[in-house]
Amino acid sequence: MAHHSLPGCVRRPSKRGDTRASARWGLWLVSAWALLVLTGVCGCRKKDDRLTVGVAFETLQTEYWVASFEIMKAELERRNIRMLEAIADGDANRQLEQVKTFVARRVDGIIIAPKDAHTVIPMVKAANRAGIPVVLYNRPPAPSKAKSITVGVDNFSITRDTVLHMCELARQVKPPEGKRKHEALLVMGDLGDFNAIGRRDGFLSAVEACHDRVEVVSRVPSEWNQEKALAGVTNGLQAHPNISFVFTSSDFLLPSVMSALKAAGKWEKVGSDHHVILGAFDGDATAYALLRAGYLDVDGVQDVFYQSQLVVDALLGARAGRAVAPVVLDPGLVVHQGNLGTLGPRMWGAAVSKVVKPSS
Amino acid sequence: MPAYSNGPLLVPATAAPPANEGTGARPRRPSGLGSAGLVLMLAVLYFVLLLPVAPDLANIENLKLILSNMLPLLAVTLGQTFVLITKGIDLSVTAIIAAASVAGAAVMALPGWTGAAALLVGSLVMVGLGAAVGLINGLAVTKLTMPPFMVTLSTMMALSGAAVFGTRGTGIYGLPAVLAVLSQEELGGVPYAALLVVPLGVFAHVLLFRTLLGRWLFAVGRNPKTARVSGVPVHRTIVLAYVLCGGFTAVGALLYTGRLETGSPVLGQRIFLDVVGAAVMGGVSLFGGKGSVAGVLCGVLFITLIDNSLDILGFSSFAVLMTKGVVILMAAVLDATRARRVAA
DSSP: OOOOOOTTSOOOOOHHHHHHHHHHHHHHHHHHHHHHHHHHHHHHOOOOOSOEEEEEESOOOSHHHHHHHHHHHHHHHHTTOEEEEEEOTTOHHHHHHHHHHHHHTTOSEEEEEOSSTTTTHHHHHHHHHTTOOEEEESSOOOSSSOOOEEEEEOHHHHHHHHHHHHHHHHHHSOOSTTOSSEEEEEEEOOTTSHHHHHHHHHHHHHHHHTTTTEEEEEEEEOTTOHHHHHHHHHHHHHHOTTEEEEEESOGGGHHHHHHHHHHTTOOOOTTSTTOOEEEEEEOOHHHHHHHHHTOOOEEEEOOHHHHHHHHHHHHHHHHTTOOOOSEEEEOOEEEETTTHHHHGGGSHHHHSOOOOOOOO | OOOOOOSGGGSOGGGOOOGGGOOSOOOOOOOSSOHHHHHHHHHHHHHHHHTTTOGGGGSHHHHHHHHHHHHHHHHHHHHHHHHHHTTOOOTTHHHHHHHHHHHHHHHHTSTTOOHHHHHHHHHHHHHHHHHHHHHHHHHHHHTSOOOHHHHHHHHHHHHHHHHHHHHTTOOBOOOOHHHHHHHHOEETTEEHHHHHHHHHHHHHHHHHHHSHHHHHHHHHHHOHHHHHHTTOOHHHHHHHHHHHHHHHHHHHHHHHHHHHTSBOTTTTTTOHHHHHHHHHHTTOOTTSSOOOHHHHHHHHHHHHHHHHHHHHTTOOHHHHHHHHHHHHHHHHHHHHHHHHHHHO
């Protein structure tokens, strides 16, 4: 593109002038932004001599993670510990950068809810090199030389106890007409996830113990995805219309199960002739509401409040040089229609503000 | 701002020497306060202004961290720069990262390899895959005359799906230790990864400003019709830009994979904003025909600094996203304003 400067023509802005204008713009904008940040930060910051702990969560995508994060924050605040937060939005590389930033800031401890068992290892190694204690929340790391403490939930035992309660109910309720046993459907999680495997195994162990009354006819691999769960349960119910026993490995898949059961005409309250014995795992607000409304028979509950205490105890113990077991498990609790009045309030779902209205 | 568009290929066709003769002036590099200088100055200003409230910004560990975080992003952004200069865009870079990560990791994790051999072959597989995807993108854009947006969006979806399908959504582990060393360790304060990315930057600079292909890239981005009349093989140039983009992106994928010691089918899914943002902030025009390696370097520095500083200030990830979005939008507005002024 050639430009010829002819007398009388409009002058094309010079590159130097253009650059100066850009520089002015840029300087103004950056200064304004930095001042804004400074104002905000200076306005809300005081000198802080408290212990500082970095909390890096992989995601806040589900109610469980949000509740865990908020309860963790409250627990640290209760103990007068300053919390730095970092959410990686499902990006393991971003989480690595965030954890390394905590390390660079020389925090007193790091709590990580990792994306998976392997990508967390470089993060733990980075903290180990700096001598900063690390507690992993909810997901243990793959075997490696990196040193950390894991606080999790006993997925196997809680699920087994939950499903054993479902088995008891199955013994009290007659199977559908023409059937000798209750036909069962299991909604599994992502089998690359330690938690999903523990829950699947807990389910199978319990069902094995009542094989005279319950037979597994369908296993739905949801990969922790609601759409896949809905499609899988719908297909399972079409292939086996007599299914009368359903367990989902996470409460957050309950809406999918509910939709599929409704579509199959099986969404009935406890005590009705066509009620499907329904169990779930987690303890979220949906499960709490469904228990109260009489649609859900039993829920295996993670005691998130207790887990948060365990996490902070483990972190402070490691920091003080005390011996802390590498894996600390929350035994959880099983909430069902019989103990809902007493144990229900201990469900974290009962504490979160979200109001879930199960439709009939 | 500097314009790299006044090479011999862009003077009126009647006066233009044949492009493939390679005679005449080369694209001019910035003089005075160019894009790179401006962005660097802004980054320094931002850094200095935040120091009183975030003194950790300047601690040596944090400075090393910023450098280390910059390197893979720089490799990917340099690749994207070739395409942006031709007035294209490659949305598939995130999928190339994921696909290259799992393909390379699958090769490296095969039993029977020694560390260095596994790394070498795995890296070649990654770069080959990236370049192959770039070739497909480039051919679709040129031979099928499809919009780059549509082509690369489709490639992105197909490739992401393939990466997840091929691994069933799980990572690939057991990679050679030398990859972790390359991506995470340092020698005398300089990350080993710099030994890979700095030559890449030099290569990109030489290619853009010292070779005929570089002039063709700028010419095509500035005005493809004029470039074609001037004898520039426009299609071939565009295809090469996408191939280079794929190859450079694969190098970034190698480093990302090494940092996490995992081949992941979801690796790099959220870095597209950073890639384009860093390029635009570094003076690469979304309207084509403009850009420099030094500018991109400073853009990547600035975007990494924003990320790091907001983490240090304890901003939530949502606030970080919003901030980066606003900063990148400002850079894009600035770019559009410049383009309008030049057009006027």
